[in-house]
Amino acid sequence: MPFTDNFHDLSNTEGYQFEFYCERCGNGYRSPFQRDKVEMGRGLLRVVGSLFGGAAEDISRSAEQWRYDRATNSPAKDRALGTAVEQVRDNFRxxxxxxxxxxxxxxxxxxxxxxxxxxxxxxxxxxxxxxxAQVQQVRQKAYETDWTANVDMSTRAKLNCPSCKAKVDGGKFCSACGSPMAVPVPCGGCGSQNNKLGAVFCSDCGSRL
Known part of the structure; x- marks a missing residue:
């Protein structure tokens, strides 16, 4: 029998139905629901048993046991599966x-x-x-383009203003208080901290800052 590994059993106590799916894209086709005529008769017996009791009730219990056993494979389900296969076969290769x-x-x-x-x-x-290829070429062109030409890389980026401690997004001056964002650099030669912001050489000893 075909379709032994690519279908789901959707059958219930009222009848049989199966869903077959493509093993590449996952799209599925459901077979029409096949109502179980025997189960319909059993249902009538259960109704009779609940109304009259006695022997009819014993028959009703047998019907319930049959419903439980029916969850496993059975000749009726095999026939229903064979019918479902014929109904969906043209949709598959x-x-x-x-x-x-x-x-x-x-x-x-x-x-x-x-x-x-x-x-x-x-x-x-x-x-x-x-x-x-287009995606790769776009990425390559992006790498070849200088996106940091206008970025000041000589001044260390700060997340907080050294004067008012406000959070900032960069720049030379604080957007909250207007103070310079650059921090005075002490001279490595004489240790002087009197140099102006942005100075290149120490004003006391001439060492390069």
Whole structure:
């Protein structure tokens, strides 16, 4: 029997139904619900048993036990599955390359006679390769472009103003109090801290700051 590994059993106590799905894209097809005529008769027996009791009630209990046993495989379910397979068969193709069942609508290459996983459509592969190349080229151009030409890298970035401690997003002056964001650098030669902000050489000893 086909479709032994790509279907879900949706049957319940009232009848049988199965859902078959494509092993590539996951799209599914449900078979029509097949009502179980025997179960309908059992249901009538349960109603009679609940009304009259006695022997009829014993028959009702047997019906309930039959409903419990019916959850497992049975000849009736096998026949229902066979019917469902015939109802959905035209929507699927089995690939001779990988053996999987594919939906005929989206995942089958009619020209080659195999699934799109084993024999992709050339035009689709070209379009996919072109899209991937475009993304790579865009990234490459982005890397080649200087995005930091106007960024001041000589001054260490600060998250808080050294004067008022307000949070800032960068710049030379605090947006909250107007104080310079640069911190005075002590001279490595004489240790003087009297140099103006932005000075390159120490005003006391001439050492490079």
């Amino acid at each position: 089995q690939c001779r390359g990988c053996g999987d069942w594919m939906c005929a609508a989206l995942c089958w290459n009619d020209e080659i006679g195999q699934c799109l996983r084993c024999s992709p459509v050339l035009a689709e592969e070209i379009a996919r390769a072109q899209a991937e």
